[in-house]
Structures are given as C-alpha cells and as structure tokens.
Amino acid sequence: MEYYNAQELLSFLEENLKENILGIRLESRKAGIKQEEFHNIWLEVKREKFRDTVKLLMSLQYPHIAIISGHDTGETIELVYLFSLFYGEKFKEISINIKVRLERKNPAIESITDLIPGAQTTEREIKEMLGVEFIGLPDMRNIFLPYDFPKNVFPFRKDQKGLDELVPKES
Amino acid sequence: MSKSTYKVPIGPIHPSLEEPMTFNFEISGERIQSVDLAPGDNHRGIEFMGRNRNIIQIIYLAERICGICSASHPFAFCRAVENAAGIEVPPRAEYIRVIISELERIHSHILWAGVAAHELGFDSVLFLSWKVREEVMDLLEMLTGNRVNYGMFMIGGVRRDITEQQIPQIRKTLQYYKDVYQKLEDVFLKDPSIALRTKNVGVLTYEEALNLASVGPTTRASGVKKDIRQDQPYSAYADFDVQAITPDSYSGEVNGDVFDRIIVRILEVFQSVQIIEYCINNLPDGEILSEPKIAKLLGVLKKAKGEGVGRHEAPRGEVIHYVKLNESENPEVWKARAPTYNNLMSWMPMLQRQEVADIPIVIASIDPCIGCMDRVTLVDSNTYKKQVLTREELRKLSIEKTRRMLR
Numbered sequence: 204m205e206y207y208n209a210q211e212l213l214s215f216l217e218e219n220l221k222e223n224i225l226g227i228r229l230e231s232r233k234a235g236i237k238q239e240e241f242h243n244i245w246l247e248v249k250r251e252k253f254r255d256t257v258k259l260l261m262s263l264q265y266p267h268i269a270i271i272s273g274h275d276t277g278e279t280i281e282l283v284y285l286f287s288l289f290y291g292e293k294f295k296e297i298s299i300n301i302k303v304r305l306e307r308k309n310p311a312i313e314s315i316t317d318l319i320p321g322a323q324t325t326e327r328e329i330k331e332m333l334g335v336e337f338i339g340l341p342d343m344r345n346i347f348l349p350y351d352f353p354k355n356v357f358p359f360r361k362d363q364k365g366l367d368e369l370v371p372k373e374s
Numbered sequence: 375m376s377k378s379t380y381k382v383p384i385g386p387i388h389p390s391l392e393e394p395m396t397f398n399f400e401i402s403g404e405r406i407q408s409v410d411l412a413p414g415d416n417h418r419g420i421e422f423m424g425r426n427r428n429i430i431q432i433i434y435l436a437e438r439i440c441g442i443c444s445a446s447h448p449f450a451f452c453r454a455v456e457n458a459a460g461i462e463v464p465p466r467a468e469y470i471r472v473i474i475s476e477l478e479r480i481h482s483h484i485l486w487a488g489v490a491a492h493e494l495g496f497d498s499v500l501f502l503s504w505k506v507r508e509e510v511m512d513l514l515e516m517l518t519g520n521r522v523n524y525g526m527f528m529i530g531g532v533r534r535d536i537t538e539q540q541i542p543q544i545r546k547t548l549q550y551y552k553d554v555y556q557k558l559e560d561v562f563l564k565d566p567s568i569a570l571r572t573k574n575v576g577v578l579t580y581e582e583a584l585n586l587a588s589v590g591p592t593t594r595a596s597g598v599k600k601d602i603r604q605d606q607p608y609s610a611y612a613d614f615d616v617q618a619i620t621p622d623s624y625s626g627e628v629n630g631d632v633f634d635r636i637i638v639r640i641l642e643v644f645q646s647v648q649i650i651e652y653c654i655n656n657l658p659d660g661e662i663l664s665e666p667k668i669a670k671l672l673g674v675l676k677k678a679k680g681e682g683v684g685r686h687e688a689p690r691g692e693v694i695h696y697v698k699l700n701e702s703e704n705p706e707v708w709k710a711r712a713p714t715y716n717n718l719m720s721w722m723p724m725l726q727r728q729e730v731a732d733i734p735i736v737i738a739s740i741d742p743c744i745g746c747m748d749r750v751t752l753v754d755s756n757t758y759k760k761q762v763l764t765r766e767e768l769r770k771l772s773i774e775k776t777r778r779m780l781r
Binding site for chain 1: 412413414417419422457465468584585586587588598599600602604605606607608609610611612613615616618656658681683685692694696698706707709711715716718719
C-alpha cells in the first residue's frame with residue numbers, strides 16, 4: 204500500500220472528483236514540543252457523487268469510518284462523515300471529513316453499508332434521529348429509539364418539540 | 375426461525391457491567407446461531423442537551439458521558455473546540471493532559487481485567503486486580519481531587535497544575551506498577567485455566583475488525599495496528615514514540631480471540647507507565663491555560679465560527695467529538711462518539727457459534743460501556759414455556775464451565 208501525504212491526497216481527490224467538489228480545505232495542526240504536523244481534510248461533495256468518493260478512498264486503503272454527524276439547519280440536512288485513512292504508521296494518518304447536504308423535504312442518500320459494513324450503526328442512528336433515508340440499508344429498524352416509536356417523529360430535527368404522548372396508546 | 379432453535383433474550387437490565395443493553399440470541403443446543411443487538415435503553419439525548427448549554431458547561435457534561443472514561447471525553451471535546459476556534463494549548467498543559475489520560479488507561483484496563491476474571495469465576499483474581507487498581511485511583515485523587523470525573527480539562531489547557539511535591543508520589547506509583555507487572559502477567563497470561571477459557575473464544579478476524587470499523591484493544595487484538603496515539607499523535611504523544619500494541623509482540627501470533635484482548639490490555643498498562651514516566655521526566659515549564667479568565671474565554675468562543683474534530687485514544691478505543699460553532703453561546707452541533715458504539719457490530723461475529731456459558735466473557739471482552747443482562751429468559755419455541763435465568767445462574771454456568779475444563 205502506498206502512503207500519500209496530505210498534499211498528495213488533496214490533489215488526488217481534486218483530480219478525480221473535479222467539478223463534483225463543492226469545497227475542499229486542508230488543515231494542518233501542530234502537536235507536542237517537537238511541533239510535528241498532522242492533517243485534516245474537509246471536503247464537501249455533491250450528494251450523487253458521495254458513494255463514488257467513498258469508493259475512491261477505498262482504492263487507497265480501507266477507510267475507517269468513525270461516525271456520521273447530522274445537523275438540521277432549517278433548510279437542509281447536513282451530514283458530515285468522519286473518515287480516517289492511512290492508519291497503521293506513525294504520523295501517516297489523515298482525517299477526511301466529508302460533508303454532504305441533503306434536501307430537508309425528502310432527505311435521501313445511498314447507503315455505504317455494502318462497502319463498509321461497520322457504517323450500519325451510525326446510518327441507523329441518523330435515519331431515526333433525522334429522518335434521512337439511506338437507500339440500500341439492510342436493517343431499517345430503529346436502533347436507539349424503541350421499535351414502536353412513531354414513524355414520522357424525528358427527535359433531532361429543529362422543529363421537533365417533543366411527542367404529544369410519551370407512551371403511544373395501543374391501537 | 376427453525377423449530378430446533380431457542381430464542382434467548384439477555385438484558386436489558388445490567389449483567390456484569392454498568393449500563394443496560396439487550397441481546398437477542400438464537401440458540402441451537404448450547405451453541406449460538408445468531409445474535410441481534412438492541413441498545414438504546416439508556417439513550418438520554420446528551421448531545422441535544424449540550425446544544426442548549428455553553429461550551430464550558432459542556433466539558434462537565436462530556437465528562438459524565440462515562441464514569442470510567444471521564445478524562446477521555448473532555449479531552450476529545452476540548453480538542454474539537456480548540457480546533458474549531460483556533461486555540462493553542464501550552465505545552466505544559468499538553469503533558470498534564472496526557473498524564474491524566476494515561477493514569478485513566480491504567481485504572482480502566484486493570485478494572486477490566488478484574489471484571490473478566492470475575493466473569494470466569496476467579497473472584498480472588500478480581501480482588502487482587504482491584505487492589506492493584508486502587509493505587510492509581512489514590513494517585514488520581516491526589517492530583518485532581520477526585521477518583522472519577524476529574525474536572526481537569528478546560529478549553530486551552532488544564533485546570534490544575536502538577537506541582538514539584540506531587541512528582542515523587544507519581545514516581546512511587548509508577549514503580550509500584552512496574553513491580554506488580556510481572557505478577558499481572560503471571561496471573562493473566564501464564565495461567566493455564568484462563569488460557570483454556572479464553573483461547574479461540576470470541577474470535578474476531580482481521581478482515582472483520584476492519585470491515586466493522588472496530589476500535590481500540592478490540593481491533594488491535596485482531597492484528598489491526600490502529601491507535602491514534604501512533605497514527606495521528608497529538609498533545610505530548612507526538613514527542614513520545616507510541617507503538618500500537620498487537621498480541622504478536624507477546625505471543626508471536628494473532629488469533630483475535632479473548633486471550634489476545636487480555637494480552638493487549640495487560641501490555642498497554644505497561645506502555646502507559648512508560649508514557650507517564652516520559653512525561654514527568656520531560657515536563658515543560660510554563661502556563662497551564664491559554665486563557666485563565668473563563669469569562670474572557672467564553673467571550674472568545676461566542677465569536678468563534680468553524681468546525682472542529684477532536685480525537686483521543688480512550689482505554690476502550692477512539693473517542694471522537696465533532697463540534698460546529700456558529701458565533702453563538704451554544705454550539706450549533708455537538709456529536710460525541712464513544713468507542714463501544716463502533717465495537718457494537720464486532721459482537722456479532724464474536725458470539726457466532728459460541729456456547730451460552732461463554733456469553734459473559736465474550737461480551738465483557740470488548741470492555742463495553744453499555745453492558746447488559748441482569749436476567750436471561752429462555753423461551754422454548756415448541757412449548758413457549760418460559761424459564762428465567764438470573765444473572766447469578768448465568769454466572770454459575772460460566773463458573774461451572776471453568777471448573778469442568780480444569781478437571
């Protein structure tokens with residue numbers, strides 16, 4: 204496996220994604236007395252190209268997914284996928300944070316669980332908390348919310364003010 | 375579901391560790407066919423609560439996500455905010471942060487070792503290891519004022535300094551762990567009965583560990599060299615050469631079983647001792663906070679705008695916090711992830727084809743932060759007759775298996 208440095212990885216992403224990049228930024232920070240550098244790449248891609256971006260990362264090393272952070276801004280739903288690449292050697296790891304914006308009315312994105320099975324827990328969490336539809340997610344049940352939780356209530360949405368009844372009546 | 379299998383729900387009320395979680399097992403005879411996880415019994419929406427508080431208040435909230443990782447969450451959260459707001463941490467504070475986190479790793483790993491021994495039925499080993507753990511708890515109390523929830527972390531540094539008078543006590547405790555290390559190794563790694571119960575039990579292969587994005591000692595025991603202290607060093611870890619510990623450095627091979635997870639944790643205790651020793655020998659002078667006045671700091675944070683990620687290698691694996699600041703008192707987004715969240719899926723391949731009596735040790739082997747099972751219900755699918763196993767009975771099964779193997 205070939206290790207890229209942050210600048211090489213940045214050019215690699217720019218070359219392969221071209222106009223599908225909505226924003227890209229390399230952030231370098233220093234650590235310790237020796238002031239060694241480590242890097243974060245903040246990337247925003249078009250929704251349709253997100254899956255291809257993950258495949259692109261997979262062509263370098265099997266990416267480690269930490270979590271998806273979801274945020275309802277009022278107009279859109281922002282997902283930030285926190286990945287890391289090139290782990291296994293000192294100072295080589297680069298964090299890649301990929302942002303995707305979804306329409307709030309009908310938020311949907313392709314699932315990546317077939318590429319990275321470990322993404323299932325976090326996709327299920329975002330699905331139930333923010334109502335994002337993950338196309339192709341094998342397990343559609345709730346994970347943290349009870350199975351009988353109302354289907355149209357998403358607790359982490361901005362306009363959510365709580366349930367009318369905490370315990371749904373048996374129908 | 376075929377008629378030859380039983381459904382065994384374990385949980386949600388606490389089995390061997392603190393927090394609730396449900397496991398639904400599909401059992402055929404004594405063997406587990408499949409397992410389905412249902413967490414969420416303790417979901418309190420802590421991130422949502424955080425969005426209604428100011429940044430300094432969230433440090434203390436983050437500290438209370440977990441009672442054992444009570445240095446890890448504030449560490450990661452502070453790093454995320456410092457990243458978002460562009461705050462630099464003075465070197466002395468970086469070193470103190472690492473000392474506290476490594477002391478926490480020692481106490482967490484030894485606590486885990488005790489729990490694992492308890493699950494196997496060696497209660498004398500539980501008492502021995504928790505007695506050993508007490509030394510580091512005393513040291514943490516001396517340094518921070520508390521045994522848990524240390525309250526040491528602040529945006530841009532730490533709240534308490536380590537004084538010259540405290541250094542000899544730290545050295546004394548480190549010496550104690552060096553002396554006791556051989557004993558820990560004898561008890562956990564050279565004992566034939568622990569090896570019998572844990573070798574080739576709860577296996578997680580290298581590929582599975584990668585695919586399921588597992589973290590911490592769980593993934594390292596499967597041979598994945600993944601440790602943020604090594605991969606992307608931060609704070610004082612950047613100065614010290616941390617190597618991710620995999621079991622082959624001790625036994626020469628990687629099996630990914632429970633025994634390998636014990637090896638990794640025991641070796642990491644010793645690694646932590648070395649890191650702390652390096653830190654106190656090289657502790658730089660200077661400030662411990664970039665901005666000592668909290669009101670002024672809050673003013674800066676109120677004007678900050680940007681996103682930040684903070685990562686830290688907690689005892690159980692990577693903790694990651696994501697923060698988005700938007701020129702207001704409260705953060706716009708706060709997302710915290712504990713290591714057990716990622717290790718959740720690793721239970722499925724581990725528990726596959728295992729015996730019912732091995733459930734406690736396999737579940738405990740990832741050092742879960744959301745534990746399970748206070749009672750077990752066995753439902754015979756032919757007659758629908760319920761038989762409830764209490765935690766005690768389940769533990770008895772586990773102990774009986776140990777005795778059986780020793781015979």
